[in-house]
Amino acid sequence: MNGMDTEEKQGRFIGVGVGPGDPELITLKALRLIQSADVISYLANAEGGSQAKSIACEAFVGVAHKQHEIAIVMPMSTDRQLANDAYDRGAKAIAHELSQGKDVVFLCEGDPLFFGSFAYLLERLEGRFACQVIPGVSSINAASSALNHPLTVLKESLAVVSGRHSPEQIDSALEQHDSVVIMKAGRARPRILMALRKTNRIQDAKYLEYIGRDNERIVHDVSTLENGAGPYFSLFVVTKSERGTR
Known part of the structure; x- marks a missing residue:
């Protein structure tokens, strides 16, 4: 098995901007990728609530296949070490799915690369996996x-x-x-x-x-x-x- 075969089997890590709050501001491209993804990931609080997933809720209506979810629990703290630990764990879980050939869509409020949490995962994964960004309304x-x-x-x-x-x-x-x-x-x-x-x-x-x-x-x-x-x-x-x- 050569390196290209291994790469072809890897999934894509896709940061999808879902906009600031109005579900109707999600782009058609973002909607399509959310609905077709094998795995959906997002930040969540300790109770499992996610602003990004809540904004994108209508995108999950009628999805025919079962989607695995990776909730990255982010502590409400100003301690960056705790945040970095959460991103490390999230990146590890996402990398596992990508290495199995599954596309992972990460939901991000607003735009993924404008004050977006996606950026911290991107820097952990982009050297090993194909990455894509779908802009959102900031x-x-x-x-x-x-x-x-x-x-x-x-x-x-x-x-x-x-x-x-x-x-x-x-x-x-x-x-x-x-x-x-x-x-x-x-x-x-x-x-x-x-x-x-x-x-x-x-x-x-x-x-x-x-x-x-x-x-x-x-x-x-x-x-x-x-x-x-x-x-x-x-x-x-x-x-x-x-x-x-x-």
Whole structure:
């Protein structure tokens, strides 16, 4: 048996973006691959709940063959070692299925390569197996649509930062760029509100939670927002209050 025969028997590792929350934003290609996959994988909490699988629930209706599932239980902790251990275990389980010639589709909220957990599995597997990525609608695009407001126009600059960045980094982005999206607001919400006031961008900001889901929340006047931690799936969109037309 030569190396090519062995490679041909291996399955593909496919990262599929399922969008930010609305099941109807799943692309036709993503739908087809989810329904035809031998194995479905996703991140899950300790109780087995999965945001990505929940978003893609309609894709499983009517699937004729039995699909094996690999739930990668991710501890709710800021300890990266615990997260890395979970990714190691997940990659090992996925590699086992791939080596048996089975395609594994990993479901990822939003886009797989934009703040996506898929990236951590990809770096563990791409040197050994064929990998493919199916893009999904990101939360920043969904936020712009929910607000009916463009992220950038003309020569405006756009920066995307995380609530995990330092106060200095967030301040710098708000001062240097016309439009700023601050992802993963969550626990950092009080710091972000402070940064918006400090840089005089509080009137430029909008706040969104759970975009495209039943519990979606949009706050247009963030000066009224509670000064406490918010949910993980939340972000701020900051754009110029006045824009040129030419």
